[in-house]
Every structure is written in structure tokens, then in C-alpha cells.
Amino acid sequence: MSLISSNLQAVQHEIATVARSTSCRADEITLLAVSKTFGVEQVLLAADAGQRAFGENYLQEALEKIALVRQLRPELMLEWHFIGPIQSNKTRPIAESFDWVHSVERLKIAQRLSEQRPASMPALNVCLQVNISGEASKSGVAAAEVVELARAVALLPRLKLRGLMAIPEPSTDPVVQRAAFHRVQLLMAQCHAAGLDMDTLSMGMSADMDAAIAEGATIVRVGTAIFGARTYAK
Numbered sequence: 616m617s618l619i620s621s622n623l624q625a626v627q628h629e630i631a632t633v634a635r636s637t638s639c640r641a642d643e644i645t646l647l648a649v650s651k652t653f654g655v656e657q658v659l660l661a662a663d664a665g666q667r668a669f670g671e672n673y674l675q676e677a678l679e680k681i682a683l684v685r686q687l688r689p690e691l692m693l694e695w696h697f698i699g700p701i702q703s704n705k706t707r708p709i710a711e712s713f714d715w716v717h718s719v720e721r722l723k724i725a726q727r728l729s730e731q732r733p734a735s736m737p738a739l740n741v742c743l744q745v746n747i748s749g750e751a752s753k754s755g756v757a758a759a760e761v762v763e764l765a766r767a768v769a770l771l772p773r774l775k776l777r778g779l780m781a782i783p784e785p786s787t788d789p790v791v792q793r794a795a796f797h798r799v800q801l802l803m804a805q806c807h808a809a810g811l812d813m814d815t816l817s818m819g820m821s822a823d824m825d826a827a828i829a830e831g832a833t834i835v836r837v838g839t840a841i842f843g844a845r846t847y848a849k
């Protein structure tokens with residue numbers, strides 16, 4: 616068994632354990648394997664261990680990886696999620712190559728993704744990235760503007776608004792971690808109260824996954840705990 620395969624088992628076990636102890640349903644939590652900086656070889660090891668959903672941050676790296684995986688193993692029906700910052704001149708390849716985008720924070724980006732999503736593909740699943748830590752973070756839509764943005768994105772024909780995504784300011788204190796994820800859950804409740812049909816909370820990474828699950832995460836985005844530490848040198 617590969618290290619990646621045993622890491623995946625350990626993370627799945629952790630999800631099930633935390634879900635049980637917080638009366639969430641483990642089968643309603645999707646593990647997104649964040650493969651940024653790792654190669655096709657590692658993606659295939661994870662895929663052969665049963666992993667289906669992969670998350671990528673850097674567009675060029677992701678496009679090369681997706682193309683190579685499709686070429687080498689066309690039978691694998693992997694799901695690709697874009698989770699990194701989006702430049703407005705790079706929306707087309709995202710709309711053409713991904714199944715999900717978690718990092719939508721402006722209407723203009725959403726409009727471009729909708730216009731550029733090929734008619735031959737299903738609607739692109741999107742989450743709005745929320746700035747949950749206020750001034751400590753530059754990315755994400757401000758909490759006060761989430762419902763308004765969600766209403767506008769929900770009307771775009773080639774997108775399917777699925778939910779909210781957040782990356783809180785890092786903390787090692789589980790109480791602080793939960794408080795941040797709880798704010799995301801409250802924003803989701805506001806969206807539901809506004810009549811929006813959304814089913815996804817994308818929150819929690821290797822270091823704060825347990826807190827996120829306890830606050831209702833339905834997608835956890837995990838890199839390090841599956842693939843090991845990243846080195847960015849290129």
C-alpha cells in the first residue's frame with residue numbers, strides 16, 4: 616500500500632470519527648484532495664486508492680496535470696476543483712476544464728465563468744469565497760455582501776451556485792477555529808433565509824478539518840495530510 620493510500624485512509628477515518636462525535640453524517644462530507652505542487656504520479660496513486668475529487672490552486676500547473684491524467688488514464692472519471700485566486704483574464708480555461716470553482720468572490724468573475732462555460736458541459740458548480748477573518752485576509756467577499764452576491768450568481772445560467780468557501784486566519788486553538796467556521800455557517804443560514812438553494816460548505820484543511828466538520832463542513836480540502844509537505848521551489 617502506498618503512503619498516499621494509507622494517508623487517505625487515515626483522513627477518511629478522521630472524518631468519520633469527528634462526524635460521529637458531532638452527529639454529522641460522514642457520508643455527506645466530501646474529501647477534496649488538494650494536489651497543488653504534486654505531480655500526476657501522486658494524483659494517480661490517490662485515484663487508484665479510490666480518491667475522486669482533486670483541488671488545484673495554480674491554473675497553468677492544473678491544466679497540464681488535468682490534460683496528462685486524461686491522456687494517461689481516460690477511464691478515471693476524476694472531478695477537478697479550482698480553489699485558487701482567479702484572474703479575470705484566466706476565466707476561460709477554468710470554465711472549460713473544471714467541474715467546480717470554490718474561489719468566486721466577485722460578480723464579474725462569475726459572469727465570465729458563466730458566459731465561457733461550454734454548452735456541451737453541465738453547469739459549473741461554484742462556491743463563493745467568504746472573507747471570514749475581516750482585515751486579516753484580503754481574499755473573499757465581505758460577510759455583509761455575501762447574500763447580495765449569492766442572489767446575483769444564482770441567476771447566472773451556466774453556473775450552479777452550490778455554497779460558500781472560507782479560509783480562516785490560521786489558528787492552533789480549536790475554539791478560535793470553530794468560531795470562524797461558525798460564522799460561515801451563519802452566513803449560509805442567511806442565504807437559506809433569503810430563499811437561496813445552496814448545499815455546500817467548503818471549509819477545513821489539514822490543520823483545522825475537525826473544527827470545520829463540527830461546524831457543518833460538507834467539503835474538506837486536504838493537501839498536506841494526504842500528500843505530505845509541499846515544496847514550492849520550481
Ligand SMILES: *Cc1c(COP(=O)(O)O)cnc(C)c1O
Nearest residue numbers: 649672698820821836837838839
Ligand atoms: C493548499 C490549500 C488547501 C490544503 O491545505 P493543507 O493545509 O495542505 O491541507 C486547502 N484549501 C486551499 C484554498 C488551499 O490553497
